[in-house]
Amino acid sequence: MIDVDRARAETPGCEHVVHLNNAGSALMPQPVLGAAVGHLELEARVGGYEAHDANAEAIDRFYGATAELIGAAPEEIAFVSSATRAWDMAFYSFRFGHGDRILTSVADYISNYLAFLQTAERTGVEVVTVPNDEHGQLSVDALRDAVDDRVKLIAVTHVPTNGGLVNPVAEVGVIAREAGIPFLLDACQSAGQLPLDVDAIGCDALSATGRKFLRGPRGTGFLYVRSELLERLDPPLIDMRAADWVAPDRYELRRDGRRFEEWEQDYAGKVGLARAIDYALEWGVEAIWERVRDLGARLRAQLGALEGVTVRDVGAERCAIVTFDVADVSADHVMETLRRRGINVSVSATSSAVIESLERDLPDLVRASPHYYNAADELDRLVEAVAETDVV
Ligand SMILES: Cc1ncc(COP(=O)(O)O)c(C=O)c1O
Numbered sequence: 001m002i003d004v005d006r007a008r009a010e011t012p013g014c015e016h017v018v019h020l021n022n023a024g025s026a027l028m029p030q031p032v033l034g035a036a037v038g039h040l041e042l043e044a045r046v047g048g049y050e051a052h053d054a055n056a057e058a059i060d061r062f063y064g065a066t067a068e069l070i071g072a073a074p075e076e077i078a079f080v081s082s083a084t085r086a087w088d089m090a091f092y093s094f095r096f097g098h099g100d101r102i103l104t105s106v107a108d109y110i111s112n113y114l115a116f117l118q119t120a121e122r123t124g125v126e127v128v129t130v131p132n133d134e135h136g137q138l139s140v141d142a143l144r145d146a147v148d149d150r151v152k153l154i155a156v157t158h159v160p161t162n163g164g165l166v167n168p169v170a171e172v173g174v175i176a177r178e179a180g181i182p183f184l185l186d187a188c189q190s191a192g193q194l195p196l197d198v199d200a201i202g203c204d205a206l207s208a209t210g211r212k213f214l215r216g217p218r219g220t221g222f223l224y225v226r227s228e229l230l231e232r233l234d235p236p237l238i239d240m241r242a243a244d245w246v247a248p249d250r251y252e253l254r255r256d257g258r259r260f261e262e263w264e265q266d267y268a269g270k271v272g273l274a275r276a277i278d279y280a281l282e283w284g285v286e287a288i289w290e291r292v293r294d295l296g297a298r299l300r301a302q303l304g305a306l307e308g309v310t311v312r313d314v315g316a317e318r319c320a321i322v323t324f325d326v327a328d329v330s331a332d333h334v335m336e337t338l339r340r341r342g343i344n345v346s347v348s349a350t351s352s353a354v355i356e357s358l359e360r361d362l363p364d365l366v367r368a369s370p371h372y373y374n375a376a377d378e379l380d381r382l383v384e385a386v387a388e389t390d391v392v
Contacts, residue, residue, distance in 0.1 A: 001287065002283060002287050002291045002372045004291075004372070004373065004375060007283075007372060007373035008373050008375065010029045010030050010031070011027050011030070011373050012027075012030060012033070013027035013028075014027065014373065016342075017342055017343075017344055018342055018343040018344065018374075018378045018381055018382065019344045019371075019374070020343060020344055020345050020368040020370055020374065020378065020379075020382055021344040021345055021346050021367075021368075021369060022212065022213060022369045022370065022371040022374075023161075023189055023212055023213070023320075023346070023367060023369035024212070024344075024367075024369070025211040025212065025218060026192075026211065026212060026213060026214075026215040027215065027371075028215055028216070028217065028272070028276070029215055029276075029279055029373075031275055031279055032215060032216060032217070032272050032275045032276045032279060034275075035058065035271045035272050035274070035275035036217050036269060036271060036272030036275075037268070039051060039055055039058075039059075039267060039268040039271045039272075040268045042054060042055060043267075043268070048267075051267070052267055055267070055271060058271050058274060058275075059267055059270055059271045059274065061271075061274040061278070062077075062079055062222075062270050062271070062273060062274035062277075063075075063077050063079075065274050065277035065278050065281065066222050066224070066274075066277055068281060069191070069277050069280070069281060069285070070191075070196045070198050070206060070224055071196070071197035071198050071199055071200070072198050072224050072226075073227065075227065075256040075257060076224050076225055076226060076227055076230065076256070076257050077222055077223070077224055077257045078222060078223040078224075078257040078258055078259075078260035078261045079220070079222055079261055079265060079270050079273075080221045080222060080223055080260065080261065080262075081219050081220065081221060081266065081269075082209055082219070082220075082221045083186065083188035083207045083208055083221045084109075084111045084207075084221075085221060086207035086209075086222060086223035086260075087109075087111070087112060087115075087184070087186055087188075087207035087223075088115060088236070089223055089235055089236065089237075089260040090184055090205040090207065090223055090225060090233065090260070091112070091115055091119075091153075091155065091184060092115070092119075092235075092236035093233035093234055093235055093236060093260075094152065094153055094182070094233070096119060096123045096124075096125035096152055096153075097123060097124065097125070098123065098124030098125070099124065099126070099150060100123075100124075100125045100126070100150055100151075100152045101125065101126045101127075101128055101146075101148075101150040101151045101152065102116060102119075102125055102126070102127050102128065102151070102152065102153045102154075103128050103130055103143060103146050103147070103153070103154045103155070104116065104127060104128070104129055104130065104154075104156060105129070105132075105138045105156045105157055105160075105167060106129055106130070106131065106138070106355050106356050106359065107132075107138075107157055107160035107161075107162070107163070107165060107167070107353060107355075107356050108129075108155065108157045108160070108186070109157050109160070109161055109186055109188065110161070110351075110352045110353065110354075112155065112157065112186060113354075113355075116155075125152070126150075128146055128151075129355060130143045130146055132314075135314060135315055135316040136165060136314025136315050137165055137167050137168055137314065137315040137316060137317075138156060138172065140168055140171040140172070140175070143175055144175050147175060147179045147181065151179070151181050152181070152182075153181065153182055153183075153184060154172060154175070154176045154181050154182070154183045154184070155183075155184040155185075155186070156183070156184075156185060156186070157185075157186040157189075158185055158186060158187045158188075158189065158190040159187075159188075159189035159190045159193070159194075159319055159321065160189070160353065161189065161348060161352060161353065162323060162348035162352065162353040162356065162357075162362075162367070163312060163314060163315075163321060163323045163348070163365075163367075164296055164300070164313030164314075164315065164319050164320070164321045164322055164323065165313065165314055165315035165317075165318065165319075166190070166194070166315055166317040166318065167315070168316070168317075169185060169201050169203070170200060170201050170202065172201075172202075173200075173201045173202020173203055174202060176202060176203075176204075177202050182204045182205070182229060183202060183203045183204050183205075184203065184204065184205045184206075184207075185201060185203040185205070185206045185207070186207055187206050187207065187208045188207060188208050188209045188212065188221075189212055189213065189319075189321065190208075190213075190319070191208035191209070191212070191213060191214055192212065192213030192214035192215065192276075192277075192280050192285070192288070193212075193213035193288065193289065193292055193319055193320055193371075194285065194288075194289040194292075194293075194319060195285045195286055195289060196285075198224060198226065203226075204225070204226045204228075204229045205223065205224060205225045205226065205229065206223070206224040207221065207222075207223050207224075208222055209221040210222075210269070210272075210273040210276060213288075213292075213371065214273070214276050214277060214280055215276050215280070215371070216269070216272055216273035216275075216276035216277070217266075217269045217272040217273065217276075218269075219266055219269050220266065220269040220270065220272065220273040222273075223257065223260050224257070225257055225260070230255070230256070230257065230259070231255060233259075234253070235253070235259055235260050238253065238259070239262060239263045240263050241254075241258060241261045241262055241263035242254055242258065242259045242260065242261060243259070283372065287372075288372050291372040292319065292320035292370060292371060293318070293319060295320055295370040295371075295372075295374060295376075295379065296318060296319055296320040296321065296322055296370065297318070298376070298379060299322045299370060299379050299382070299383070300313060300318070300322050302379060302380070302383045303322065303324050303368075303383060303386065306383065306386060306387050308326055308327035308328070308329075309324050309325070309326050309327075309386060310325055310327070311323070311324045312324060312325065312360075312362060312365055320369055320370050320371065321367060321368075321369045322367070322368045322369065322370075323348055323365040323366065323367050323368075324365060324366055324368075324386075325363050325364070325365055325366065326366070326386065326389055330364065331347040331348075331349075331363065331364040331365055331366045332347055332364070333389070334366045334386065334389050335347050335366060337385065337389050338382065338386070338389075341381075341385050343378075343381060343382050343385055345366055345367060345369075345382070346367045346369075347364055347365065347366060347367065348364065348365045348366075348367045349364050350362060350363065350364055366386075368382060
């Protein structure tokens with residue numbers, strides 16, 4: 001059970017705002033803020049390189065904490081500046097040719113699709129969007145049917161940007177393993193929200209961001225690559241962090257996950273993310289998941305009962321992300337009205353989920369995403385404010 005009062009007391013932002021935009025960027029708890037700001041202050045006091053040396057243990061805890069979070073080994077982890085950069089470093093390491101295929105999900109993230117389209121243009125690889133099933137989630141049967149010798153990668157998003165859907169990724173992992181196809185999972189919106197175990201899921205690479213449900217600083221993220229795959233992946237960009245210059249005409253890539261890292265890093269962000277992950281582990285991700293899933297379900301029920309409000313989330317399993325639209329009111333207007341009343345939500349634009357929005361004829365959606373530190377009366381305030389939103 002989550003002690004909500006303690007969680008709120010440890011979250012300075014709770015005094016100022018009803019923050020229901022955790023899928024955008026969550027409120028940092030005090031220990032995370034302290035770790036990140038403390039490191040910046042140390043840099044200012046003693047120098048950046050010297051601060052790194054002095055705080056090395058807390059910074060390097062990033063690898064152990066991340067490994068614990070997802071059931072991996074610290075050597076399989078890279079620190080990066082965003083989930084997109086993490087995903088790109090893995091994706092652009094694969095070599096595709098004409099006639100190869102990539103299987104992906106309808107609700108895959110916009111930047112993943114942009115990379116698919118660019119790679120298709122460059123290499124002739126075919127990107128196959130596996131249809132959804134009757135629940136609106138990736139169809140496991142359709143995925144199984146689409147697997148053949150041409151498929152070189154399965155790349156799926158766990159929790160999409162525009163809804164409460166949780167894709168059935170463990171079933172995807174079984175298919176990928178049986179077929180011996182690498183499986184890249186975008187766990188950007190699931191990390192910190194629900195339990196992740198790379199062996200149980202059966203993914204070979206996983207990307208995530210720090211600022212969302214992990215409650216870390218912005219500009220942080222991580223990539224996991226399974227050890228068996230690591231040495232076969234040649235990063236699209238390298239620098240002196242990723243490789244050693246061993247002779248005038250030769251370099252050697254690092255053998256661990258840090259081959260995907262940059263030499264220069266935001267160490268305040270990294271130590272903040274390390275603390276954020278430990279903080280999530282201290283609460284227990286199972287307990288977090290239980291609470292956020294309940295808050296999501298409660299909010300869906302409350303909003304669904306309002307006249308003119310349509311809740312749009314699909315999937316057999318739904319998380320803390322709640323999307324809806326209000327008849328005759330634009331999503332931007334709803335967001336701005338709520339912001340004026342001290343309530344933060346965001347808008348999922350159709351332009352960031354083109355395939356799904358076209359298939360389901362969706363308008364821009366309001367996205368509310370509670371976290372475990374949100375109180376039930378904050379959901380009530382949101383619902384009241386939505387009910388009172390003026391038609392424009
Ligand atoms: C499913 C999904 N993947 C990836 C990303 C990108 O994360 P980042 O902004 O850290 O690159 C997002 C961000 O909204 C997302 O929702």
